Amino acid sequence: MIINADLHIHSRFSGATSEKMNIETISLEAPRKGVNVVATGDCLHGGWMKEIKQCNVIDDGTFELNGTRFILSTEVEDQRRVHHLLYFPSFSTVEDFKERIKPKSKNLESDGRPNVDMSGEELASIAKDLDILIGAAHAFTPWTAMYAYHDSLRDCYGDLADYVSFVELGLSADTDFADKIKELHRLTFLTNSDCHSPHPVRLAREFNRFEVKDATFDEIKKAILRVDGNKPVLNVGLPPQEGKYHESACISCFTHYTLEEAQRRRWKCSCGKRIKKGVKDRINERADFREPQHPDHRPTYIHLIPLAEIITKAVGQRNPFTQTVNKRWDELVSAFGSEISVLIDVDIEEIARVTAPAITEAIQAFREKKVVIRPGGGGQYGVIELPKEKEMISLSLGPKDKQTSLLEY
Numbered sequence: 073m074i075i076n077a078d079l080h081i082h083s084r085f086s087g088a089t090s091e092k093m094n095i096e097t098i099s100l101e102a103p104r105k106g107v108n109v110v111a112t113g114d115c116l117h118g119g120w121m122k123e124i125k126q127c128n129v130i131d132d133g134t135f136e137l138n139g140t141r142f143i144l145s146t147e148v149e150d151q152r153r154v155h156h157l158l159y160f161p162s163f164s165t166v167e168d169f170k171e172r173i174k175p176k177s178k179n180l181e182s183d184g185r186p187n188v189d190m191s192g193e194e195l196a197s198i199a200k201d202l203d204i205l206i207g208a209a210h211a212f213t214p215w216t217a218m219y220a221y222h223d224s225l226r227d228c229y230g231d232l233a234d235y236v237s238f239v240e241l242g243l244s245a246d247t248d249f250a251d252k253i254k255e256l257h258r259l260t261f262l263t264n265s266d267c268h269s270p271h272p273v274r275l276a277r278e279f280n281r282f283e284v285k286d287a288t289f290d291e292i293k294k295a296i297l298r299v300d301g302n303k304p305v306l307n308v309g310l311p312p313q314e315g316k317y318h319e320s321a322c323i324s325c326f327t328h329y330t331l332e333e334a335q336r337r338r339w340k341c342s343c344g345k346r347i348k349k350g351v352k353d354r355i356n357e358r359a360d361f362r363e364p365q366h367p368d369h370r371p372t373y374i375h376l377i378p379l380a381e382i383i384t385k386a387v388g389q390r391n392p393f394t395q396t397v398n399k400r401w402d403e404l405v406s407a408f409g410s411e412i413s414v415l416i417d418v419d420i421e422e423i424a425r426v427t428a429p430a431i432t433e434a435i436q437a438f439r440e441k442k443v444v445i446r447p448g449g450g451g452q453y454g455v456i457e458l459p460k461e462k463e464m465i466s467l468s469l470g471p472k473d474k475q476t477s478l479l480e481y
């Protein structure tokens with residue numbers, strides 16, 4: 073069977089997260105985005121664990137609420153400030169892992185994403201002992217990520233580098249960027265939302281599609297390890313230009329710089345503040361190949377722009393959190409079952425019957441890859457722009473064959 077899984081979120085017990093990140097809300101919102109499985113995040117936190125335990129038990133490592141499956145996961149920050157993602161086979165392994173890191177952590181019970189005074193290698197060694205999956209979270213982000221502080225997997229995970237089975241690409245990178253680095257070719261790429269809110273522009277803005285025999289931890293583990301015929305079949309995510317750290321830019325005034333210019337200025341903006349190296353520049357700096365070389369196992373990557381963002385632009389709202397946008401989003405998702413269906417699968421004529429012409433045209437422009445993105449950087453998300461009005465009219469009258477290119481997924 074085919075499942076869609078968002079394997080990195082944070083609960084309301086992590087810093088700077090929405091109060092709405094409770095298990096009930098997540099279980100109800102995930103299917104509306106088209107996602108069947110969500111990794112809990114924050115599973116080392118006692119309060120969050122209590123909520124997870126309200127779910128129905130499918131097996132030791134799989135839980136269910138309102139039809140959404142959950143597997144146990146957390147993110148931890150190591151002594152170099154690198155973030156790691158971990159996936160656990162059972163509650164008892166979560167407890168065993170906690171025991172092992174307790175002496176090295178001061179905020180295990182107070183923050184959903186704890187800091188531990190350990191190296192990546194030490195964490196991976198415990199993970200290996202306990203049969204927990206581990207990999208680098210948002211690997212290229214200019215802070216709190218593996219390639220921000222290390223040049224290689226071995227540099228980060230030492231002798232345990234071979235035990236690492238995946239890296240998470242993060243919002244600012246995609247497969248074409250990551251496959252310029254040779255040491256990543258053997259790894260599975262994960263695309264996850266890392267969301268702090270269940271709003272549809274956040275939850276499942278990136279997700280993975282896996283071929284599995286059941287929506288359980290064991291089957292997903294096999295898909296990540298690519299054994300027994302299980303495997304990732306699709307990575308889905310934002311266009312990397314939309315990510316907050318795609319280009320090198322000032323963290324204060326958000327002026328963008330080329331790598332050469334930033335180096336010449338010694339990473340100091342004309343406003344006096346710091347320029348943060350973008351994911352694009354970091355990858356090109358670290359790249360082994362000028363053009364991406366994809367290994368045979370690498371699935372296709374589809375770029376999706378959240379439907380709420382497309383609606384926001386189409387109806388001229390300033391941000392996707394308004395009632396108008398919510399209402400329009402709800403109308404479409406209620407009619408067709410999930411956001412992913414609206415964005416990719418449903419015939420544009422069907423969509424036109426349900427929503428306003430401007431929204432239909434904007435969805436069509438997205439499908440035809442006509443949406444323009446002003447790249448993000450320095451901590452500011454990229455911004456999407458719809459094609460000009462004149463182009464929009466010709467688009468809506470254009471031939472239908474182009475829009476089918478995404479349907480095969």
Ligand SMILES: [Zn+2]
Nearest residue numbers: 147155209216
């Ligand atoms: Zn993180």
Ligand SMILES: [Zn+2]
Nearest residue numbers: 322325341343
């Ligand atoms: Zn500046």
